[in-house]
Amino acid sequence: xxxxxxxxxxxxxxxxxxxxxxxxxxxxxxxxxxEIDQMVVEHAMFLQQMDQYSAVKSIKQTLTQTHQNLLERxxxxxxxxxxxxxxxxxxFHKYKRVAAIxxxxxxxxxxxxxxxxLYISPVSxxxxxxxxxxxxxxxxxxxxxxxxxxxxxxxxxPAGVKFISGGSGFLxxxxxxxxxxxHVIKGTGAIVVDxxxxxxxxxxxxxxxxxxxxxxxxxDADYTSKKSLPYSIRKSTTDLGEEIFTLGYPRxxxxxxxxxxxxxxxxxxxxxxxxxxMSANPGNxxxxxxxxxxxxxxxxxxxxxxxxxxxxxLKSNNIYKVVNDYNASNxxxxxxxxxxxxxxxxxxxxKQIATLESCVYYVxxxxx
Amino acid sequence: MKVTSNEQALLKGxxxxxSAIIEQLYQExxxxxxxxxxxxxxxxxxAKDVFQEAMITLYEKAQSGSFVLTCQIKTYVYSVxxxxxxxxxxxxxxxxxxxxNLEETISVDDDLEQHAKHDAAFAIMDRALKSLGEPxxxxxxxxxxxxxxxxxxxxxxxxxNADNAKNQKYKCLMxxxxxxxxxxxxxx
Numbered sequence: 305x306x307x308x309x310x311x312x313x314x315x316x317x318x319x320x321x322x323x324x325x326x327x328x329x330x331x332x333x334x335x336x337x338x339e340i341d342q343m344v345v346e347h348a349m350f351l352q353q354m355d356q357y358s359a360v361k362s363i364k365q366t367l368t369q370t371h372q373n374l375l376e377r378x379x380x381x382x383x384x385x386x387x388x389x390x391x392x393x394x395x396f397h398k399y400k401r402v403a404a405i406x407x408x409x410x411x412x413x414x415x416x417x418x419x420x421x422l423y424i425s426p427v428s429x430x431x432x433x434x435x436x437x438x439x440x441x442x443x444x445x446x447x448x449x450x451x452x453x454x455x456x457x458x459x460x461x462p463a464g465v466k467f468i469s470g471g472s473g474f475l476x477x478x479x480x481x482x483x484x485x486x487h488v489i490k491g492t493g494a495i496v497v498d499x500x501x502x503x504x505x506x507x508x509x510x511x512x513x514x515x516x517x518x519x520x521x522x523x524d525a526d527y528t529s530k531k532s533l534p535y536s537i538r539k540s541t542t543d544l545g546e547e548i549f550t551l552g553y554p555r556x557x558x559x560x561x562x563x564x565x566x567x568x569x570x571x572x573x574x575x576x577x578x579x580x581x582m583s584a585n586p587g588n589x590x591x592x593x594x595x596x597x598x599x600x601x602x603x604x605x606x607x608x609x610x611x612x613x614x615x616x617x618l619k620s621n622n623i624y625k626v627v628n629d630y631n632a633s634n635x636x637x638x639x640x641x642x643x644x645x646x647x648x649x650x651x652x653x654x655k656q657i658a659t660l661e662s663c664v665y666y667v668x669x670x671x672x
Numbered sequence: 673m674k675v676t677s678n679e680q681a682l683l684k685g686x687x688x689x690x691s692a693i694i695e696q697l698y699q700e701x702x703x704x705x706x707x708x709x710x711x712x713x714x715x716x717x718x719a720k721d722v723f724q725e726a727m728i729t730l731y732e733k734a735q736s737g738s739f740v741l742t743c744q745i746k747t748y749v750y751s752v753x754x755x756x757x758x759x760x761x762x763x764x765x766x767x768x769x770x771x772x773n774l775e776e777t778i779s780v781d782d783d784l785e786q787h788a789k790h791d792a793a794f795a796i797m798d799r800a801l802k803s804l805g806e807p808x809x810x811x812x813x814x815x816x817x818x819x820x821x822x823x824x825x826x827x828x829x830x831x832x833n834a835d836n837a838k839n840q841k842y843k844c845l846m847x848x849x850x851x852x853x854x855x856x857x858x859x860x
Contacts, residue, residue, distance in 0.1 A: 307842075308838070308839065308842045311842060311845070312838070312842075346853075350849055350852065350853075351816075353793055353797060353852070353856075354797070354816045354817070355816075356790065356793065356794070357793075357794055357797040357798070357817075358816065358817040359689070359731075359735065360728060360731075360732075360790070360794050361794075361817070362689055363689055363694075363727075363728060363731050364724070364728065366689055366691050366694050367694065367698075367724045367727055367728075368724075369691070370691065370694050370695050370698050371698065371702075371720060371724070373695065374695065374698055374699065374702075379699060380698070380699075380702050380703060380706070381703075381706070381716075382716050383716065384710060384715050384716050
């Protein structure tokens with residue numbers, strides 16, 4: 305009840321209904337009691353909000369009413385078509401749906417035809433996908449960046465060679481056989497660099513442009529073969545959602561990346577590849593794609609140019625096919641043998657990487 | 673451009689909620705805005721909403737006595753509508769380059785920011801009143817919006833005397849204030 309009277313007094317005060325004596329008395333109370341002063345301020349603000357609300361509400365009513373009146377008298381139009389000139393724009397709006405349908409039909413046909421063309425010639429990469437090898441300009445830059453490295457290269461290579469392209473590669477046989485993408489090897493020879501920056505001269509043993517795979521053989525006295533490889537290469541295909549990781553050389557240092565397998569086929573249904581969700585950069589081409597158990601399931605090769613994180617990898621069974629081709633053309637003595645057992649499957653990821661690191665190489669292709 | 677005394681008179685009329693003046697403003701400006709909205713992916717209903725919001729923005733400005741219009745009302749309304757509509761298009765994700773008929777525009781960002789605050793307060797009050805329920809809502813609207821006196825309210829709402837009505841009004845007001853201040857931040 306007390307509060308009621310107080311509020312009433314405040315309202316009376318705020319609406320200037322007090323006589324001079326009352327007002328002076330109340331102002332004194334207000335001055336001496338901060339709580340009451342606070343209540344006055346708050347209530348004044350609230351009343352102001354109420355007034356504002358009331359005013360906007362009635363102006364809204366007037367506007368709606370006016371709109372209605374003008375509409376009834378035909379002074380404004382409720383059509384969705386612009387009655388005031390701008391005929392061209394109007395025409396465009398009228399026919400934009402038809403135009404959009406026509407355009408999309410055309411687009412679908414164009415896509416279908418290009419898809420068909422791509423299907424017939426699966427290796428002819430078009431601009432929609434990017435090969436992940438480094439181009440010469442990028443290589444040049446890295447050469448300038450690592451001057452020391454260049455000196456060593458020069459000592460290993462005949463003078464006057466030019467680097468053309470670069471990428472990643474990995475051992476498939478401890479004797480020194482390395483797999484990479486065919487598009488990484490654009491020149492006549494290659495050198496490979498291990499994770500310690502040590503370089504070895506390699507020969508091109510086989511290039512299969514159709515599968516976009518190449519086999520290199522390290523041919524360097526400095527190279528000491530490992531006893532065996534810690535990982536195996538998967539013969540069967542793997543399935544959607546498989547968590548994967550990769551190690552590659554988008555720069556001069558080895559870089560780790562993770563993702564998952566997002567589709568069973570590659571670009572426009574290419575059945576030789578998987579689609580992966582992960583980030584990859586030029587230089588990742590030829591890098592191995594491992595599953596959680598450390599088994600190679602594919603070779604990173606291209607990415608979708610327009611979409612971030614969409615990457616394609618050649619299925620690992622293609623490696624077996626090119627290895628068989630190589631072994632068939634070779635005279636038995638140095639057949640490639642792929643290990644089918646992975647002995648890193650129970651290791652933590654860090655240890656897996658530490659083990660795998662030494663098997664992944666930076667591949668640089670050169671021309672004389 | 674110099675603002676003519678006629679324009680100031682229009683503003684005064686708008687501030688006073690004079691329906692004849694509002695009709696005049698409507699007649700002079702609506703079709704331009706409608707043409708603009710229709711040319712930019714909008715509909716008749718969009719044009720109506722945007723135009724009325726611009727009128728409220730102008731009304732809020734006209735109400736504060738200190739407001740001096742530095743351009744023609746036409747230019748002001750067009751600028752506000754243009755800004756409001758482009759913002760809406762952007763929110764709907766169908767932003768395309770605006771098609772202008774080379775109308776003059778002025779910067780109205782500050783005014784719109786102010787208007788957005790007012791609009792938020794309006795919405796909070798509206799919600800608070802609605803969730804209050806009857807008879808509280810009508811009682812308070814009668815007293816504070818329609819400025820009816822206690823005696824009239826008592827008879828309208830069937831209270832035996834003005835004191836009972838006053839008591840009821842007090843309880844309702846307390847609830848409304850609580851609802852309102854729960855959402856309205858005084859600091860802002």
